Amino acid sequence: MGEGKPYYHKWLAIILNARNGMDSLESKVIGYPEVRDHLKLACQTNPKDFTIQHMLGKWHYEMANLTWFQRFLARYFFEEPPKSNFEEAYKYLNKAEELLPxxxxxxxxxxxxxxxxxxxxxxxxxxxxxxxxxxxxxxxxxxxxxxxxxxxxxxxxxxxxxxxxxxxxxxxxxxx
Structure with a gap:
C-alpha cells in the first residue's frame, strides 16, 4: 500500500503521530511502532527529506528519554514501548541538520x-x-x-x- 507514492508513508506517519498525541496515553504507546515503521519506509523512499529525518530523530529521542518508571507503567497497563537510544536520535537529527542547516x-x-x-x-x-x-x-x-x-x-x-x-x-x- 502506497509503495509507489513517495510521500504516502511520510504523511501517514505525520497524521498517525498527531492523532495519537490527541488520543489517550494507551493509543499513543500502542501507536509508536506504527509511526516508526512508516517513518522508516518514508526515509527509504526519500532519504533527503528534512521532515522525515527530524521526525525519526525526535521519535528515537522520545523513546530513549522514557524513564524506567514510564516504561514500567506503559508495560503494565498497555504494552512494552519500543526501545531506542540517543545515538540513533543524534544520527537522524544530525542528518536533518545537514539537509537544512x-x-x-x-x-x-x-x-x-x-x-x-x-x-x-x-x-x-x-x-x-x-x-x-x-x-x-x-x-x-x-x-x-x-x-x-x-x-x-x-x-x-x-x-x-x-x-x-x-x-x-x-x-x-x-x-x-
Missing part, C-alpha cells in the same frame, strides 16, 4: 539535548548556543530557546576558559 530551532535544540545524554558536553554547548542565536518564529521556538539557555547555564562548568588555554595559568613546570 540552522533553519529549524527545535531540531538544533534536540541535537544539543541528545549530546548531553551522550556525554558530549562541548558539542551540546555548540548546538545549544546555536539554538539561542537562531531567530524565534513560534511559541515552540521560544520554548526551545529558553530551555537551551537553561541547559547552557548548567553546562558552564564545561567552559574552555583562558585558564585552560594558556600555560601561565597552570604552571606546567614553566617559569613565568
Amino acid at each position: 540552522r533553519t529549524y530551532l527545535p531540531n538544533v535544540f534536540l541535537l544539543g539535548c541528545a549530546c548531553i545524554h551522550l556525554g558530549q558536553y562541548y558539542r551540546a554547548k555548540y548546538y545549544l548556543n546555536m539554538a539561542i542565536n537562531l531567530p524565534t518564529h513560534s511559541d515552540c521556538d521560544k520554548c526551545c530557546s529558553t530551555n537551551a539557555k537553561r541547559l547552557l547555564a548548567k553546562l558552564e562548568k564545561y567552559d574552555l576558559g583562558k585558564d585552560l588555554l594558556y600555560e601561565s595559568y597552570h604552571n606546567f613546570g614553566f617559569t613565568s
Whole structure:
C-alpha cells in the first residue's frame, strides 16, 4: 500500500503521530511502532527529506528519554514501548541538520539535548548556543530557546576558559 507514492508513508506517519498525541496515553504507546515503521519506509523512499529525518530523530529521542518508571507503567497497563537510544536520535537529527542547516530551532535544540545524554558536553554547548542565536518564529521556538539557555547555564562548568588555554595559568613546570 502506497509503495509507489513517495510521500504516502511520510504523511501517514505525520497524521498517525498527531492523532495519537490527541488520543489517550494507551493509543499513543500502542501507536509508536506504527509511526516508526512508516517513518522508516518514508526515509527509504526519500532519504533527503528534512521532515522525515527530524521526525525519526525526535521519535528515537522520545523513546530513549522514557524513564524506567514510564516504561514500567506503559508495560503494565498497555504494552512494552519500543526501545531506542540517543545515538540513533543524534544520527537522524544530525542528518536533518545537514539537509537544512540552522533553519529549524527545535531540531538544533534536540541535537544539543541528545549530546548531553551522550556525554558530549562541548558539542551540546555548540548546538545549544546555536539554538539561542537562531531567530524565534513560534511559541515552540521560544520554548526551545529558553530551555537551551537553561541547559547552557548548567553546562558552564564545561567552559574552555583562558585558564585552560594558556600555560601561565597552570604552571606546567614553566617559569613565568
